[in-house]
Every structure is written in C-alpha cells, then in structure tokens.
C-alpha cells in the first residue's frame with residue numbers, strides 16, 4: 188500500500204510540474220504564423236490596388252509582436268521591386284456583424300491617432316518592408332481580439348490593402364512608382380495615388396510584351412496569447428509631415444483636428460546648384476494629445492528620401508529613421524529603391540518619454556536633385572501609457588519555474604517519506620487513514 192501511495196504522490200507531483208510548465212509556455216511563447224493574400228494577377232504596366240476583407244489572421248485574444256510582409260510569386264519566390272513595385276500594403280482591423288455577407292456592415296477599428304482621415308491602420312509600409320524591423324520587445328505587444336471589446340453580434344476581422352505596380356517594360360520605371368499622372372494617361376501635372384488607381388496602366392516601351400504574373404503578399408505574424416500579468420499593451424500612433432493641424436480652443440469649444448494629406452511633391456533644385464544643397468526639407472509641429480513612453484519608432488519615406496526625425500519640445504530628438512538603399516539586383520537589395528528603414532528601440536536605461544500636450548516636430552528630408560511626386564513622410568510610433576511594473580522578463584519567468592516547483596516537489600517527498608515511515612512502523616496495510 189505504501190508503494191501504491193508513493194506512486195500516487197509521484198503522479199500528482201508530475202502533474203503539478205507538467206501543469207506549471209505548460210501554462211507558462213502557453214502565455215509567453217512567441218508563435219509565428221505565415222499566410223498568403225489572395226492571388227493578384229499582374230501584367231506589365233498594370234496597377235493593382237485592392238482590399239481583401241477577412242484575410243487569414245491568428246484568432247483569439249492575443250498580443251501582436253510583429254508583422255512582416257513581401258510579394259512572392261506562385262512558387263513562393265520573392266518578387267523584386269524592379270519587376271513589381273510594392274507601393275504599399277496596409278492592414279486594418281474591423282468589427283463586422285456576424286453572418287453578414289459583403290463588406291458593408293463593418294466598422295474599422297482605428298489606431299490611436301492622430302490623423303482623422305485615413306492612416307487608420309495597425310500595420311503598413313511599402314517598398315522597405317523586407318528590411319524594416321517591426322518587432323515589439325517584451326513585455327510589450329499590441330492587444331487585439333479581446334472579447335470584452337468586441338460588440339455583441341460582431342466579430343473581429345482584418346482587411347489587407349495591397350497597392351502594387353508592375354513596372355516590367357515601363358518607359359519610366361521610377362515615374363511609374365511615383366504615380367506620375369502623365370505616365371498613366373492623365374493630362375494633369377504632378378502625381379500621386381489618384382493617378383495610379385486600381386487597374387490603372389503605366390506607359391510601356393513601344394512594343395513591349397510580357398507575360399501575366401500571379402503574385403501574393405506573403406505575411407508573417409508573430410504573437411503571444413494575451414496575459415495581462417506579463418504583457419503591457421502599446422498604442423499605435425501615425426504622424427504625417429503633411430498634417431494640417433488646427434489647434435484646440437477650449438474657450439470656444441473647438442477640438443484639435445489633424446487633416447493629413449499623406450502625399451506631397453518635391454521640386455527639383457534645378458541644374459547647376461551645388462549637390463549638397465539639394466535637399467527638400469518639410470516639417471510640421473503640433474501638440475501631441477497624450478503622454479507615454481516610446482517603445483518603437485520608424486519613419487516611412489519613398490525613393491529620394493534621405494531621413495526623417497521626430498523631435499520633442501525644445502529640439503530633443505525622439506527618433507531618427509533613415510532609409511536603407513539597395514545596391515544590387517536581388518529581392519531585398521534592389522538598387523535605387525528604399526529596401527529598409529532604420530528603427531528606434533529606446534531601452535529601459537535610456538527611456539524616451541512624451542508628455543501630454545508636448546509640441547512634437549516631424550522633419551522629413553528628400554534629395555531634390557530630381558523632382559519627385561507622390562512622396563510620403565510618415566512616422567509610426569508605439570507608445571506605452573503605463574509605466575512598466577517590475578514584471579518578470581521572458582527569460583526570468585522561465586527560470587522561475589524550478590524555484591516555484593521545487594518547494595512543491597520537496598513537500599511531496601517529505602510526505603512520501605513520512606507515509607512510508609509511518610506504514611513501516613505500524614505494519615498497517617490499511618495505511619490511508621495514517622495521513623492526518
């Protein structure tokens with residue numbers, strides 16, 4: 188009987204340890220899932236700018252850790268930017284009425300600000316996507332899928348917008364990527380998204396013929412199961428250098444507005460001007476509505492961009508993000524294209540804080556050796572609003588497991604020893620009552 192009891196105790200002990208390790212692993216392990224957008228059929232010169240509703244995405248109450256994407260062909264091979272230019276991809280979150288067909292009964296769940304029109308996405312970049320880090324360090328994550336926030340009768344969904352331009356055989360590849368109106372058959376000057384709509388066509392070299400190409404946006408989502416005891420939420424803010432800010436005036440009951448134009452043009456500095464002087468600088472200042480700690484920052488610029496910096500009040504740099512230009516031919520290193528943007532990850536030793544109402548200034552520089560149309564300068568910020576409590580880090584939480592389990596194991600052993608000793612002394616085969 189004592190032997191039986193010992194087996195029972197050991198089994199319980201094993202179950203306790205097993206339970207501890209599996210629950211810890213489930214909450215803290217970063218999972219990775221790879222998905223593919225619906226097929227996009229391209230042909231030389233063609234623009235595709237479509238929204239894909241209800242795209243595949245990890246379900247449940249989770250914390251997003253990163254989102255990376257790239258264009259691939261049918262075999263899964265990366266498509267280089269000089270074949271199909273990825274103008275942008277944007278991922279928006281929405282709530283849709285359950286069982287409703289179509290996309291009319293849904294509302295976009297905007298990020299935390301600050302533009303009123305557009306720029307409501309959770310994630311989104313462009314050509315630089317392959318070499319731009321989007322990883323959110325522990326203990327932070329973007330919280331989604333919280334059942335408490337999803338209205339009754341609705342479900343959470345994700346809509347992916349992919350804007351791609353097939354520049355094979357183009358008369359002016361860079362002009363096509365900058366959506367220059369004349370190249371798309373519009374008579375107006377300049378360029379921008381309005382001149383390269385879905386199904387638009389950029390001018391090809393005379394007599395050029397090329398095959399259709401089936402491509403996909405392949406995206407990789409990293410996430411953790413949500414656990415409010417070990418993860419802190421971050422909020423997403425997108426700033427835009429073209430923001431037209433109207434100051435709040437409480438005495439008149441006027442709230443602040445941010446009208447973001449998203450795109451702008453860069454005029455050429457003209458021939459004969461010294462090379463180093465040919466920089467177009469745009470900047471905007473406004474009062475930031477909330478305070479918080481910067482967890483991650485990155486800028487977004489198009490080809491021609493030479494850097495963007497966000498400053499706090501008094502000129503304190505918050506984050507500088509610089510473009511990485513490709514130098515070769517292969518995907519991820521295409522010459523002439525921005526293939527990555529540098530990022531900012533303030534450390535706990537050197538935290539970067541923004542206070543409520545602080546005046547922020549966003550500066551964007553482009554080379555003006557040549558003119559550019561439809562360029563952008565956005566700044567994507569992740570802010571934590573709660574000071575990090577002394578939370579266990581990912582590593583220390585795992586090393587805590589033995590510390591927590593060992594006292595239980597020791598207690599189990601002591602119980603077994605006492606029971607065995609007690610049974611031995613009494614010679615009692617009905618040893619169960621022996622346990623007090």
Ligand SMILES: *[C@@H]1O[C@H](CO)[C@@H](O)[C@H](O)[C@H]1NC(C)=O
Nearest residue numbers: 284285286287339340341342
């Ligand atoms: C949705 O449809 C399913 C099956 O068609 C049904 O069982 C369910 O009750 C419906 N839900 C709502 C909210 O209408």
Ligand SMILES: *[C@@H]1O[C@H](CO)[C@@H](O)[C@H](O)[C@H]1NC(C)=O
Nearest residue numbers: 466468493494495496550552
């Ligand atoms: C922008 O260019 C100006 C003039 O060349 C320079 O002083 C400034 O430091 C640059 N800023 C950024 C963010 O690159």
